[in-house]
Amino acid sequence: MAWWLFWVVSVVAVIGGGGRIVQGDVTYDGRSLIINGQPRILFSGSIHYPRSTPEMWPSLIAKAKEGGIDAIETYVFWNQHEPQQGQYNFEGRLDIVKFIKEIQAQGLYATLRIGPFIQSEWTYGGLPFWLHDIKDIVYRSDNEPFKFYMQNFTTKIVNLMKSEKLYASQGGPIILSQIENEYKTVEAAFHERGPPYVRWAAAMAVGLNTGVPWVMCKQDDAPDPVINACNGLRCGETFAGPNSPNKPAIWTENWTSQYQVFGGAPYIRSAEDIAFHVALFIAAKKGSYINYYMYHGGTNFGRTGSAYVTTSYYDQAPLDEYGLIRQPKWGHLKELHAAVKLCSTTLLLGSYTSSSLGELQQAHIFKDKAGKCAAFLVNNSSRNSTVKFQNQSYELPRRSISILPDCQKEVFNTGKVSSQFNKRSTVQVTTFNSANQWKEFQDVIPKFEDTSLRAQNMLEHMGTTKDKSDYLWYTSSFQQDSSSAKYLKVNSLGHVVHAFVNNLYVGSAHGSKDNIGCALNASISLNKGMNRVSLLSVMVGLPDSGPYLERRVAGLRKVLIQGNGKAGSQDFTNYSWGYKVGLLGEDSQIYNDEGSYKVQWSNVGNSKPLMWYKTSFNAPSGVDPLVLNLGSMGKGEAWINGQSIGRYWSSFRIPNGDPSQTLYHVPRSFLKPSGNLLVLFEEFGGNPLQITLNTVSITKMVGEGLLGKDSSLDSPNNQEFW
């Protein structure tokens, strides 16, 4: 720890005591939020309560606090809280009150981004799917049914917070709330139904009298008194500023990396780049509230991720998916926060000037009436530069900012990383490599005669499953005069399709995040007489963005059987189809202890499609986070003791040939000491015998230069992945 950092930490500890927040007002002016009469520069970090477990919350919040974070920002997840209309769930990972009280107990502030449309790579952008069946609804527009349900849920949440006295105005930690989310990006699509909706949403929110300000992000015309906030990677360069001179500059999402999709490579944003843009936002845009999106990303458990989004969410954040500190990111930002806090009063109360120090170099200077001075020296060149500022020279690495809290001594430079680097490694603790550890059960391909839902056309996938399952079967049967070899051609707007003809698997196709829909062309052989075609359409999460979400279509659009050569093709699109929502194994919940007795399991044999696998294991000792390595599997979902740890899709490779994600978080709190039930549903292959359970830990490194070989990482059981 640098000397000055130590000093800041000690002083804050003395002055701040327990840091408990006393009852007070939150207001704002053109410079900052004002809490209990004090203008404040605040660093905030996003941690989403359903993306971790209540057992993890205290340590995540403590590590954020130690990293110099003042406030925790979270969205509110409507479709989890109200899965059926009027039926609410605030238990377990959804216990938002407990989460906010933990933030309060640790002396931090909270920002509540209610939305309730949130996007957030969360299925359906957080909207409950039952809204889809409300007559005449148009989401996020000047539409009475939507406004009714949006107001109903927003009020429910605000009332819940008020009843627990969680707003700062009541002595609680919540200092800021958000209504809507990046609406400006879709507003034009709603034409004259857009602007009145923005005004309505702002007035509705303000009318709830929370006693703390509201923000709208990416909404440059946010109506008074709602504050418009910036979202983006580079708000220090891109933010046009508050839309009124009496509103502060707030950055609600500064992406610490980016979410990953199946088939997409991870995006790694360096500690230096994040620090540069945060310092620039403070200096050049007079920013006074900066939120890291995400500070801890966590896990999209179950089916909560949106279309194609991986189960691991923002693993590259300062706290990784499992809550381990990621260095040097965490430490470098901690030093940045401390450097800014050294001069925050001068920044907030001082008058601002800027001066050029060179063609691509600039000084941002803040001087208060008492003569205190703070400066940020910016080098925007791609080369190192030596600048002269007030008769002293400063070495500024390329694209970096030096912070001089007294206009003389450089205490921090965004490009000079002094924090230790660390390395993450996994150790295999449990294997499942013996066939007699496993049982299997093949799910059933439904027959047309057994279906109760029928239509003379291809039904839309989401409106049919109502998001009860990722899976929708389309099945039909037809007569043939003679046996023949043909091609089955399927066009789908779903994410994946698996095709079976006469109970035999004939092929699959899938799309990707950037390439919506998929097309299958499989060679098939038909019998003389009756033939059955069964097509399994799969969604890997619902869409989470864009206007008119309620009108989106998915699932099969066209089915053709084409003869060889000149033989004509037969169009089955408007044929008689039978439908089944979900898998038999899902209906019986065979992934939990009770349900697993409802089907006949057998010994594992050759890999076949649509296979359920089960095994059991004892909890490994220790406290290190646990992951399942599912790199040997294809695509499906995994459950532990009945709780889904998420969708996996190891067979979807990223451009360099690696699986998009091989390690899947198993929270310790999902386990009992022994006899834990692990169940997987595998769509098309995979080898469960190669699955392993691993612990994850951090190896400290002594500075960047020594990031070389570490013999402890070379054992075959040790997989290095960072």
Ligand SMILES: *[C@@H]1O[C@H](CO)[C@@H](O)[C@H](O)[C@H]1NC(C)=O
């Ligand atoms: C929400 O709507 C339900 C009826 O659907 C009603 O019972 C409830 O009082 C409403 N809540 C609020 C806060 O408006």
Ligand SMILES: *[C@@H]1O[C@H](CO)[C@@H](O)[C@H](O)[C@H]1NC(C)=O
């Ligand atoms: C830095 O330079 C880049 C172009 O190289 C420009 O896009 C960016 O706006 C500049 N940033 C600042 C803070 O001047």
Ligand SMILES: *[C@@H]1O[C@H](CO)[C@@H](O)[C@H](O)[C@H]1NC(C)=O
């Ligand atoms: C810088 O040096 C010049 C002469 O060398 C002197 O006149 C001036 O006062 C100095 N400025 C500061 C800020 O020290």
Ligand SMILES: *[C@@H]1O[C@H](CO)[C@@H](O)[C@H](O)[C@H]1NC(C)=O
């Ligand atoms: C630029 O500065 C960095 C950090 O201070 C240093 O490591 C690097 O060698 C310098 N590069 C050049 C070309 O001087």
Ligand SMILES: *[C@@H]1O[C@H](CO)[C@@H](O)[C@H](O)[C@H]1NC(C)=O
């Ligand atoms: C399907 O694939 C076969 C063989 O590659 C090709 O001959 C046929 O034209 C394709 N059919 C369609 C409809 O694309």
Ligand SMILES: *[C@@H]1O[C@H](CO)[C@@H](O)[C@H](O)[C@H]1NC(C)=O
């Ligand atoms: C299927 O029916 C719809 C209307 O019911 C029609 O628009 C469409 O053209 C038909 N498709 C085919 C391939 O016949």
Ligand SMILES: CC(=O)N[C@H]1CO[C@H](CO)[C@@H](O)[C@@H]1O
């Ligand atoms: C508003 C903004 O800066 N958006 C950017 C977010 O990050 C993605 C990818 O890094 C960019 O493509 C967007 O332009």
Ligand SMILES: CC(=O)N[C@H]1CO[C@H](CO)[C@@H](O)[C@@H]1O
């Ligand atoms: C941060 C920085 O150095 N900005 C400068 C980049 O170059 C332009 C054009 O010379 C200046 O106007 C900026 O101040």
